[in-house]
Amino acid sequence: xxxxxxxxxxxxxxxxxxxxxxxxxxxxxxxxxxxxxxxxxxxxxxxxxxxxxxxxxxxxxxxxxxxxxxxxxxxxxxxxxxxxxxxxxxxxxxxxxxxxxxxxxxxxxxxxxxxxxxxxxxxxxxxxxxxxxxxxxxxxxxxxxxxxxxxxxxxxxxxxxxxxxxxxxxxxxxxxxxxxxxxxxxxxxxxxxxxxxxxxxxxxxxxxxxxxxxxxxxxxxxxxxxxxxxxxxxxxxxxxxxxxxxxxxxxxxxxxxxxxxxxxxxxxxxxxxxxxxxxxxxxxxxxxxxxxxxxxx
Amino acid sequence: xxxxxxxxxxxxxxxxxxxxxxxxxxxxxxxxxxxxxxxxxxxxxxxxxxxxxxxxxxxxxxxxxxxxxxxxxxxxxxxxxxxxxxxxxxxxxxxxxxxxxxxxxxxxxxxxxxxxxxxxxxxxxxxxxxxxxxxxxxxxxxxxxxxxxxxxxxxxxxxxxxxxxxxxxxxxxxxxxxxxxxxxxxxxxxxxxxxxxxxxxxxxxxxxxxxxxxxxxxxxxxxxxxxxxxxxxxxxxxxxxxxxxxxxxxxxxxxxxxxxxxxxxxxxxxxxxxxxxxxxxxxxxxxxxxxxxxxxxxxxxxxxxxxx
Amino acid sequence: xxxxxxxxxxxxxxxxxxxxxxxxxxxxxxxxxxxxxxxxxxxxxxxxxxxxxxxxxxxxxxxxxxxxxxxxxxxxxxxxxxxxxxxxxxxxxxxxxxxxxxxxxxxxxxxxxxxxxxxxxxxxxxxxxxxxxxxxxxxxxxxxxxxxxxxxxxxxxxxxxxxxxxxxxxxxxxxxxxxxxxxxxxxxxxxxxxxxxxxxxxxxxxxxxxxxxxxxxxxxxxxxxxxxxxxxxxxxxxxxxxxxxxxxxxxxxxxxxxxxxxxxxxxxxxxxxxxxxxxxxxxxxxxxxxxxxxxxxxxxxxxxxxxxxxxxxxxxxxxxxxxxxxx
Ligand SMILES: Nc1ncnc2c1ncn2[C@@H]1O[C@H](COP(=O)(O)OP(=O)(O)O)[C@@H](O)[C@H]1O
Ligand code: SF4
Ligand SMILES: [Mg+2]
Numbered sequence: 001x002x003x004x005x006x007x008x009x010x011x012x013x014x015x016x017x018x019x020x021x022x023x024x025x026x027x028x029x030x031x032x033x034x035x036x037x038x039x040x041x042x043x044x045x046x047x048x049x050x051x052x053x054x055x056x057x058x059x060x061x062x063x064x065x066x067x068x069x070x071x072x073x074x075x076x077x078x079x080x081x082x083x084x085x086x087x088x089x090x091x092x093x094x095x096x097x098x099x100x101x102x103x104x105x106x107x108x109x110x111x112x113x114x115x116x117x118x119x120x121x122x123x124x125x126x127x128x129x130x131x132x133x134x135x136x137x138x139x140x141x142x143x144x145x146x147x148x149x150x151x152x153x154x155x156x157x158x159x160x161x162x163x164x165x166x167x168x169x170x171x172x173x174x175x176x177x178x179x180x181x182x183x184x185x186x187x188x189x190x191x192x193x194x195x196x197x198x199x200x201x202x203x204x205x206x207x208x209x210x211x212x213x214x215x216x217x218x219x220x221x222x223x224x225x226x227x228x229x230x231x232x233x234x235x236x237x238x239x240x241x242x243x244x245x246x247x248x249x250x251x252x253x254x255x256x257x258x259x260x261x262x263x264x265x266x267x268x269x270x271x272x273x274x275x276x277x278x279x280x281x282x283x284x285x286x287x288x289x290x291x292x293x294x295x296x297x
Numbered sequence: 298x299x300x301x302x303x304x305x306x307x308x309x310x311x312x313x314x315x316x317x318x319x320x321x322x323x324x325x326x327x328x329x330x331x332x333x334x335x336x337x338x339x340x341x342x343x344x345x346x347x348x349x350x351x352x353x354x355x356x357x358x359x360x361x362x363x364x365x366x367x368x369x370x371x372x373x374x375x376x377x378x379x380x381x382x383x384x385x386x387x388x389x390x391x392x393x394x395x396x397x398x399x400x401x402x403x404x405x406x407x408x409x410x411x412x413x414x415x416x417x418x419x420x421x422x423x424x425x426x427x428x429x430x431x432x433x434x435x436x437x438x439x440x441x442x443x444x445x446x447x448x449x450x451x452x453x454x455x456x457x458x459x460x461x462x463x464x465x466x467x468x469x470x471x472x473x474x475x476x477x478x479x480x481x482x483x484x485x486x487x488x489x490x491x492x493x494x495x496x497x498x499x500x501x502x503x504x505x506x507x508x509x510x511x512x513x514x515x516x517x518x519x520x521x522x523x524x525x526x527x528x529x530x531x532x533x534x535x536x537x538x539x540x541x542x543x544x545x546x547x548x549x550x551x552x553x554x555x556x557x558x559x560x561x562x563x564x565x566x567x568x569x570x571x572x573x574x575x576x577x578x579x580x581x582x583x584x585x586x587x588x589x590x591x592x593x594x595x596x597x598x599x600x601x602x603x604x605x
Numbered sequence: 606x607x608x609x610x611x612x613x614x615x616x617x618x619x620x621x622x623x624x625x626x627x628x629x630x631x632x633x634x635x636x637x638x639x640x641x642x643x644x645x646x647x648x649x650x651x652x653x654x655x656x657x658x659x660x661x662x663x664x665x666x667x668x669x670x671x672x673x674x675x676x677x678x679x680x681x682x683x684x685x686x687x688x689x690x691x692x693x694x695x696x697x698x699x700x701x702x703x704x705x706x707x708x709x710x711x712x713x714x715x716x717x718x719x720x721x722x723x724x725x726x727x728x729x730x731x732x733x734x735x736x737x738x739x740x741x742x743x744x745x746x747x748x749x750x751x752x753x754x755x756x757x758x759x760x761x762x763x764x765x766x767x768x769x770x771x772x773x774x775x776x777x778x779x780x781x782x783x784x785x786x787x788x789x790x791x792x793x794x795x796x797x798x799x800x801x802x803x804x805x806x807x808x809x810x811x812x813x814x815x816x817x818x819x820x821x822x823x824x825x826x827x828x829x830x831x832x833x834x835x836x837x838x839x840x841x842x843x844x845x846x847x848x849x850x851x852x853x854x855x856x857x858x859x860x861x862x863x864x865x866x867x868x869x870x871x872x873x874x875x876x877x878x879x880x881x882x883x884x885x886x887x888x889x890x891x892x893x894x895x896x897x898x899x900x901x902x903x904x905x906x907x908x909x910x911x912x913x914x915x916x917x918x919x920x921x922x923x924x925x926x927x928x929x930x931x932x
Contacts, residue, residue, distance in 0.1 A: 129311070134319065140546065141580055144546075145324050149324055234543075264455075505663055505703070598713065
């Protein structure tokens, strides 16, 4: 019996997944919009003085709710602070917290996912059950409890507390994604080949499995950055986040809330910046995922 | 099916103990001064200290504390707030309006997400799809702390389309705007999952079979594609309940709705530890039970799960 | 010979995608008579399934566009029928079964529901009667314990049983034509034989026209009356089954036959056709087979070979028919 199906083989030289993804990314408008937004926000976080010469903590009650003048293009809030300066400086702590928290989550997720996926067996069962338990608690509820406890020190401005809270609670998705990526690439030929050539578990994991499992993980972390920025704002808004001398979009929104009827600007501008930043990271994650996942093109 | 239910119930019991333990540990493990962890940095009276001891057994070991706490939770005894009010009573007063709000927002979200998601999925790349995608992206980018105050400002105060606040006995109309806000938190993801799922199912082989059977497009989509497409959306609703709970804290605070979220919101701001732990624990139980129900519905919809 | 039941003339289908236009079907001509089994044979990707789905009218548009030709069923051009008329042809007149019965059945409904649906939608049968008919159908395709099994879901059946369910579904409304698109490719060898026997048996009982699509020459020899060989979206040779094995008239058919491993050729190198089938976005000029053909000459690169009638029932589209036949 002959199988004509076997006669036809597809030709084509192999290209690396990352290389393909980059070629694809370069052609996407969404990617460039997101990238520009992210860069702007990052620059704003690192050198806020490039954007404004005013000090966000330099507030004069005499200017209370005053309209825009000179550099203060967004006007002043109920305490007489420059809304534009506050908004620009608000980027710093938001980005700092979000990036550090994402790094913490990334490291935890990476290790847990790698260990569960690679070693399997009882370790996988244990870690997976623990992840289930973590997912049994709505994220913000757990964050509120932990943040409230960590931020009980009246002297601190809450940056460390919020970073730890978001970082320690937010790794579950990353771990799950890493685990399943490891499970798929573990059984592939090149890993089997490396194992036969005598590579140990450490080398196998970090040299062979990790590079090929990393793309969905990176997508998750990108989206997590956006989630953490929103998370910081929410915790600050609720009063268990940044405080004291910290300047944050979440605090600004919370403070402006009761006064919206008299002045909308102090509420609107931090909201816009916050949403734009979250949007940038979501779009970036979307674009990168689409580039790595040719299925839905 | 019976074995599935039993297994799922057991799983829920494990998760319940795990989750409450984690929350308890987040609050109390390795604290120097557990009293201060509960009440923040304000001074505390001896009476309060005694009440906290009675409730949390702070002078016991950590695991005994957890045991007392679980026993209270399971017998419905939630203890008292810092200010001496019964947490159980507070909850009982707060539930009704929160349930109304939650149901309303779930219905709004489900109807909009499934309706628009199916339309987008059928005509992927069309004008409707493109507009919906952009809108969902914008909604996705708005954290609740942006969405709730802005919606109140624009739709409630400036345009005056909706009442900007709602009280304890708020009717459906007063709750409409907060429910919309709350629903938008989950609409975007539900819509996108519906859309992808419909688009994927439309390409499935069984759709080709259904068409080869001479069925009209309406029946192919309404009977064959829809049920398959809804399966992943149903699982999402379980997760979404958690998002709604978190969202309700801010939303009820902004719109002055004296529900569960509002009380929690005030409890957080007043650094009322017992209230926060009590409310959070109850919310987790609700979350777990709803997820159990969602899983059962999921199994009813997908025979492959039921018979595995 | 009687008038054909199904007469496909010069059918053209193209897929318009981002990567370009793939001409999947480039002028297919086929005839199917009552009670006849026509095997459509060709390497995968040559357009067999697309042809079948174009006949059924179940291609997705976009990306697929039927750009020319006729599909005559008892003299009526199906391509010109309005959609609601054409829908009545499906399952009632022309039915189809697919390669992978697991994915071709809806996973979330019982097979009973999926069978009964046909009677309820097309015949307006009552729920109870439709159920009863579903059980009868499962009996007809020899599924044991049919009464109980109608309540089962597709994933609860074995591969062979699932394909039987598909056959039952296709034959529910007594169609005159059955198109079977690689019905046994996904099955074990022993099960393959059972399914082919069942198909042959049902076809004889009902005097149906059976269009059997396959890329497996072994399946064809036993059951087919005639064979149509496809290459790059065209039928390149059509002949009664015996003739084609004895004396292929097209260079491609000949190459195919030579690629079959045979017991009496033991020890000799297997003669696989060199090269790959053309990409359908870029079909070569002239004869599409020329880059791989041992007989090819200049004219093959320039001119499309016409269809030569070389015997009453034999057609071959090759410039060098005589040479290939060896006459
Ligand atoms: N959905 C599709 N999109 C683009 N091209 C397609 C699609 N389906 C089929 N084709 C094209 O049609 C050709 C014929 O496919 P098909 O009829 O399935 O081959 P086979 O003979 O194996 O059944 C394929 O080679 C492919 O180029
Ligand atoms: S026409 Fe020419 S290239 Fe084509 S099959 Fe015949 S001999 Fe070969
Ligand atoms: Mg095919």
